[in-house]
Amino acid sequence: MNIFAAQTHNAMKKTVLSLMLCLVLPFTLAAQKKSIQSFLSYTTYCVPGDKPFIENALSFDCSSVVYKQFEPGKFKATVEILTIFKQGDKVCNYSKIALDSPVVTDTLQIAGAFLDQQRFSLDNGEYTMEISITDLNHPNPIPFKTEQTVVVDLPANKPCMSDILLVDSYQKSTGTTNFTKNGYEIIPRVYSYYLAKTNSLTFYAELYNTDKFYKDGGQYLVSYYIESYESSVRMKDFSFNKRMEVSNVNVLMNTIDIKQLPTGNYYLVVEMRDRSNNLMASNSTFFQRYNPGCEVNMEDIASTQVVNTFAAEINNLDTLREYIRCLDPRCSETERDYAYNLIKTDDMKTMQQFLYTFWSTRSPLNPKAAWDEYYAQVKRVNASYSTKTKKGYMTDRGYVYLKYGTPDRIMEEPSEPGAYPYEIWHYYEVANQRNKRFVFMSRDMVTNDFELIHSDVVGEINNYRWQMMIYSRFYGPDYTGDIIDQTEVPDAWGTRAGDLYRNPR
Numbered sequence: 296m297n298i299f300a301a302q303t304h305n306a307m308k309k310t311v312l313s314l315m316l317c318l319v320l321p322f323t324l325a326a327q328k329k330s331i332q333s334f335l336s337y338t339t340y341c342v343p344g345d346k347p348f349i350e351n352a353l354s355f356d357c358s359s360v361v362y363k364q365f366e367p368g369k370f371k372a373t374v375e376i377l378t379i380f381k382q383g384d385k386v387c388n389y390s391k392i393a394l395d396s397p398v399v400t401d402t403l404q405i406a407g408a409f410l411d412q413q414r415f416s417l418d419n420g421e422y423t424m425e426i427s428i429t430d431l432n433h434p435n436p437i438p439f440k441t442e443q444t445v446v447v448d449l450p451a452n453k454p455c456m457s458d459i460l461l462v463d464s465y466q467k468s469t470g471t472t473n474f475t476k477n478g479y480e481i482i483p484r485v486y487s488y489y490l491a492k493t494n495s496l497t498f499y500a501e502l503y504n505t506d507k508f509y510k511d512g513g514q515y516l517v518s519y520y521i522e523s524y525e526s527s528v529r530m531k532d533f534s535f536n537k538r539m540e541v542s543n544v545n546v547l548m549n550t551i552d553i554k555q556l557p558t559g560n561y562y563l564v565v566e567m568r569d570r571s572n573n574l575m576a577s578n579s580t581f582f583q584r585y586n587p588g589c590e591v592n593m594e595d596i597a598s599t600q601v602v603n604t605f606a607a608e609i610n611n612l613d614t615l616r617e618y619i620r621c622l623d624p625r626c627s628e629t630e631r632d633y634a635y636n637l638i639k640t641d642d643m644k645t646m647q648q649f650l651y652t653f654w655s656t657r658s659p660l661n662p663k664a665a666w667d668e669y670y671a672q673v674k675r676v677n678a679s680y681s682t683k684t685k686k687g688y689m690t691d692r693g694y695v696y697l698k699y700g701t702p703d704r705i706m707e708e709p710s711e712p713g714a715y716p717y718e719i720w721h722y723y724e725v726a727n728q729r730n731k732r733f734v735f736m737s738r739d740m741v742t743n744d745f746e747l748i749h750s751d752v753v754g755e756i757n758n759y760r761w762q763m764m765i766y767s768r769f770y771g772p773d774y775t776g777d778i779i780d781q782t783e784v785p786d787a788w789g790t791r792a793g794d795l796y797r798n799p800r
Contacts, residue, residue, distance in 0.1 A: 330359065331355060331356075331359050331360055331374065331428060331430055331439070332355070332356040332359040333353055333354060333355045333356070333359075333428060334353070334354045334485045334486055335351065335352070335353050335354075335426070335485070336351075336352050336460075336461075336483060336484075336485045336487070337349055337350060337351045337352070337424075337445065337458075338350050338457060338458035338459070338460045338483075339445075339446075339447050339448075339449060339457060339458050340449075340457045340458075340501055341449040341451075341455070341457065341501065341503045341544075343451075343503070343543050343544060345416075346416040346417060346418060347416070347417060347418070347419060347447050347449040348414045348415055348416045348417060349380075349414070349415045349417060349424075349445060349447065350412060350413070350414050350415075351378065351411075351412065351413050351414075351415070352410060352411070352412045352483040352485050353376065353410070353411045353412075353426075353428075353485070354408045354409070354410050354485040354486070355372075355374060355394075355396070355408060355409050355410075355411075356408055357372070357396060357397075357399075357405045357406060357407050357408055357409060358405050358406060360372035360374065360396060360430060360432075361430055361432040361433065362396070362399060362402045362405070362432070363432045368400055369398050369399075369400060370398065370399050370400070370402050371395050371396050371397070371398050371399070372395070372396040372430070372432060373393055373394065373395050373396070373430075373431045373432060374393070374394050374396075374428055374429065374430055374431065375391070375392070375393050375394075375427075375428070375429040375431050375438075376390075376391070376392050376393075376394055376411060376413075376426070376427075376428055377389070377390075377391045377425075377426070377427040377428075377429075377438075378390050378391075378413065378415070378424070378425070378426050379424070379425040379426075380415060380417060380422045380423070380424055380425075380445075381422060381423045381425065382420065382421070382422055382423070387417055387418075387422060388415045388416060388417055390413055390415070392411070392413070393431060394409075394411045396409045397409055410482070410483075410485070412473045412474055412483065413473065414473070417447050418447070419447050419448055419449060419450065420446075420447060421444060421445070421446050421447075422444070422445050422446075422447070423442055423443075423444060423445075424442060424443055424444075424445045425440065425441075425442045426440070426441055426442070427439070427440045443751070444729055444730045446729065449503065450504075451504070452504070452507055453504055453507060453508070453575075454502070454503065454504050454505050454507070454508050454567055454575040454576050455503050455504060455576045456500055456501065456502045456503065456565065456567060456576050456577070456578050457500050457501040457502075457503075457578070458500070458578060458580065459498050459499070459500045459563060459565055459578055459579065459580040460481070460483055460498060460499040460500065461483065461484040461487055461496070461497070461498055461563075461580060461582065462481055462482070462483065462484055462497040462498060462499050462548070463482045463483060463484040463485075463497075464481075464482045465479050465480060465481045465482065465497070465499075465548070466479065466480050467479060467480070468480040476499065476546075477546050479548075481499055484497075487580070487581060487582040487583060488582070488583045488585070489553060489582060489583065489584045489585070489586075490585050491585055491586045491587060491588060493553070494552065494553060494554045495550050495551065495552055495553060496550065496551045496553050496563070496582070497548070497549070497550045497551075498519075498547075498548070498549065498551075498563060498565075498580075499546070499547070499548045500546075500547045500548075500565050500578070501544060501545070501546055501547070502517065502539065502544070502545040502546075502547060502567055502576075503543065503544055503545075504543060505539070505541045505542060505543075505545070505567070505575075506541050506542055506543050507543075508541075508569070508575065509541045512540075512541050513540075513541050513570075514538045514539060514540055514541065514570075515538070515539055515541060515567065515568065515569060515570065515575075516536060516537075516538060516539075516567075516568040516569075516570075516572065517536070517537045517538075517539050517547060517565065517566070517567055517568070518534070518535070518536050518537075518564075518565070518566045518568060519534075519535050519537075519547070519549065519551075519563070519564065519565045519566070520533055520534035520535065520563075520564055521533035521534075521551070521553075521556065521561050521562070521563055521564075522561065522562050522564055523559065523560075523561060523562075523627040524559070524560035524561055524562055524581065524627070524726075524754065525560065525624075525625055525626060525627045525630075525698070526625060526626075526627055526630075526656065526657055527562075527657070528627075528656045528657065530556065530561070532555065533551065533553075533556065535549070535551070537549075547565065551563075553584065553586075554589075555589055556584050556586060556589065557584070557586055557589045557628065557629045558584055558585050558586050558587060558589070558628045558629070559583075559584055559627050559628035559629055560581070560582075560583055560584075560627070560628065560754050561581070561582055561583070561584060562579040562580065562581055562582075562727075563579060563580050563582060564577065564578075564579040565577065565578055565579070579727060581726075581727075581753045581754060583754070596633075596645065596648045596649055596652045597645075597648070599648040599651060599652050599655075601644075601647045601648055601651045604651050604662070604663070605651070605662070605663040605666060606647040606648070606650045606651035607647055607651075609647065609650070610643065612641060612643055612646075615643060615646040615647065615650065616638040616646070618650060618670070619634050619637065619638055619646060619649065619650060620634075620638065620688075620689075621670070621673045621686075621688045621697075622634065622650075622653060623688070623694070624688070624693075624694045624695075624697035624698040625653075625657075625669070625697065625698065626653075630653065633649070634649065637649060650666075654666045654669075669697075672696070672697055673687075673688050673697065675687075675696075676688055676690075676692070676693035676696050676697060677693070679692075679693075680692045680693045680696075680743065680745075681743070682742050682743050682744045683742065684744075685744065690744060690745070691735060691745060691746055691747035692718070692735055692745050692747075694747075695720065695733050695747065699722060699725045699726065699752075700722075700725070702720035702721060702722055702733075703721055703722055703723045704720070704721040704799045704800070705718060705719075705720050705721075706718065706719040706720075706721070706795045706799060706800070708791060708792070708795070711790070711791060711792075712790075713766055713768060713790065714765050714766050714768060714790070714792065715736050715737060715738055715764075715765055715766075715767075715768045716736070716737045716740065716745070717734065717735060717736045717737070717745075717765050717792060718734075718735045718745060719732055719733070719734050719735075719792070719795050719796055719799065720732065720733040720734075720735070721799035722752075725752060726752060726753070726754075728752060728753060731750070731751055731752045732750065732751055732752075732796060732799070733747060733749075733750045733752070733755070734747070734748050734749040734750065734761050734765075734792075734796065735747055735748065736748050736761075736764060736765055748761045748764050748765075749761035762792050762793055765792050766790070766792070
């Protein structure tokens, strides 16, 4: 999650103000234009015999904060972090801390990030987590506030597991800090993005209460694997099993070689299975991989037999191309690249093999039924969202509908005063995430082409200033607000976007 807040520059002493004015003023103005760039990840854990807890990791980009001299030749930034967990109006836990950056001696050569991690004991349940971040070095500090729904669900009487923590680095601990877990100093990987130069993925999870299930001891099976985010298909060569001893707490920390994992969006999945291979508990975490040098292995497609399948009945090249194009919302990155190049050819057999393989991997028992159901949705979005130049599945609304399904609520505002036409789609649950939204906007009144400008779904476009875009029709395209990083326009008669987003109805 991206979090942005306003920042400031330190004031200079009056005794040197007249001598330093020419240097201070430009530096101060530059600092006031900065905004803190921070990323949050959180994981839930269980303490046998005690309350579960949430562990928050916040990483701050060093180049986005303002440094203040506290000793001759030494500078540091300080941010205040206020975290509150609520159920309705009830405050269940909170903290307020001032976090210092590492000390630097040269403010012109700042790079890297600094990290904060805190733990909050909470009962099982659903909470609103509010976070406010303020740069304490700003002469006029403006806190940025954000909130999201978090769920703690770690029952004490049956097998369950913590969230999966992506690990940046770890080593044997010599003491106890906020980063200590089971004898290791574990630094979380807050950014779930793996560049080509990163060849391994390390993760940590805790598994609980198998001794409640197997009172005679012994072992049980843990499976962990990487699957495609779009298709939920397991990636070949990235599936593993491990036997664990029955216990009230087990620790699973492993490293997966991802050198041959292609570019794409993925889930890392961990499953606890009993001795009959039945699922006892599972969890997953999202990550992204950029690996342009990795070739896609399409041997499975080349060996696929399509005789007597639904794909073999499609023998028109233009129709096959159209059917493959409309798969885009459900394609993985590798499938999308392969399909893009395939439809440029006249290779009917390979197109038929690709179409059949695509659906047989998603629905092995009845790929034709899966295709028929999906294509019925394609025809639906074509009827609702097509423009003069695009079919419905090519539009942003069509793409989201085909990828995530029917929204639970759609708030349409075609003629709100001062706003471009917009829609807010609300999903109760989507892509293993709860209470998520998509915001679409049209820059004209006649084309029916709505652009996706913001979503809080992991992996989708995220623009914390989306309201400024919607109301730029009234305020103008260059309007930036009265304060640094303003995210909402001033209250005016008829403005509803912010309220509809926070309170869908």
